[in-house]
Amino acid sequence: MGVSEPRHARPHRVKTGEGVDHPLADLLRPEAGQSFRWTEQQGRELLLVEHPRCTAVFSRQGGQLLHFQPRGERPLLWCAARWPRIGAIRGGVPVCWPWFGRHPMESGWPHHGWARLSDWRLTGKEADATGVRLNWRLELHDWVVELEAELGDEMHLRLTTRHRDSETCVLSHALHAYWRISDVARVGLLGLDGAEGRDLLVREACRQEGELRIVDGCHRVFRRGGKVTIQDAGWQRRICIDGGGNANTVVWHPGSRPLGEVSWSEGLGFLSVQGAACGQDGVTLVAGEEARLSLRVWVE
Template identity: 75%
Template sequence: MSADESRRASLKQARAGEVADHPLSALFRPAARQVFRWIEHQGRELLLVEHPRCQAVFSRQGGQLLHFQPRGERPLLWCASRWPKIGAIRGGVPVCWPWFGRHPGEGGWPHHGWARLSDWRLLHKDADDTGVRLHWRLELHEWQVELHTELGEGMSLELSTRHRDSEPCMLSHALHAYWRVSDVARVGLRGLNGAEGRDLLVREPCRQQGELRIADGCHRIFRRGGVVRLQDPGWQRRLCIDGGGSANTVVWHPGSRPLSDVGWTEGLGFVCVEAACCDTDSLTLAPAEEARLTLRAWVG
């Protein structure tokens, strides 16, 4: 065996071990013939996607993409191994809607809104040689929100909100993606140089200079959308994360602050880079007006 062949074999073996450590990998059957299959796991109804180009897991609660892995790559998304019996699942791409963070007027209402706590309806799913497409819908009061997802060699999500009330309404929303990394302390985020925003940890304005690195916690809302490149030297991987025309890019990691049901080592394996319209860039929708938010990602 040549040196290159030996290196490729070692890399393949290492990746296989890392994938086996993913908390949702055991749900897949080695010779599954169904592209789509419903199961129950940790009290949630999950849809497994097994396609020649990718694997994925969705939760009916939240219409939430929990796991996505293109063939031949490591999983792109991180997900906690333990979930609360009641409440939001930490990981994947939670849909924060129709508000981001705390509700501006109601202290007892859930953090990040109702969408990630509600059961969504799967309206359509299909597959072809390039990948799969799914269409989810949630209707609450005078709101209708839909999530269109395309998965193959990369992932694409589009969140659309239609406002059917007779009066203008406020909306803030986010696709709160948890990206899987080798070690959060080693990764760097490129594409935010010069972006201005607000640092929620120190409650002061901020302006990014050069590459963003996570020293001990980060929670910043930048007033810029577009592409962020996540450089992960530990895995020799670069993820391209495109928030499209969103008003904001949110970067979050708790640092040394503990997360419920997430161990210290497990918590080092993600960083959140989110597409959002929130904070001072929240929207006011007129009757019948529609708002859209997109998030795309690929290895490159």
């Protein structure tokens, strides 16, 4: 599969306000007839994906999927309209790797690791009647991490880490997805009834009983993967998220706590439900071993 180099375009204005599907909507022109094309926005190189079954946007920084919209549906992913001049883009599906949260020993190292701050290499892309497939790759010292994306009527992401050092290492990682919703107060998360884990806001163990709803913030790491469903009463849709064999499901929303460069009203439009292996469920890898995460997502 051939990979073309980016061609820089003049920056496009970002839309804001009620009724706009996505802050990157101005960039997408499916009628152009190109499945893949490069552009630039807010200082980042972006790969635009325009296919009869879906549209999507990736950032080279982080190998990060910022937007995904199946034909006939609202966008599935939320993305902040304003990005920091330097640093991680908030939104889409950041790759937290090779650690989740704060590094356990190095306080000055970046939150959620190096992957979302590094430029990834696009190693393959192809399109057919069912959708598109892309492969992104990052090599860092003795680690190799690859992100495979299959996009069409559904979204399927697979993250694979290969450890090549002779020393045993501990890995924690996450696909930190921000799902676009009508209003965080009008959604419930199904599928975690009985799941145990840890509430990171109060720093104690927790057990979910029934549907999870956000009252004023949430940051819980559940020791369960599998399928969960965001039931959105405001938009009358269900986002089904299948984490397969992932060790953890992480649920996060800041509530009334401020987020840098994100307005209060803008922040009401997402819920982060992540596939992860973190904390006590981090993966110990010896030389030559692999670790995997996956997310498969569709709308009902």
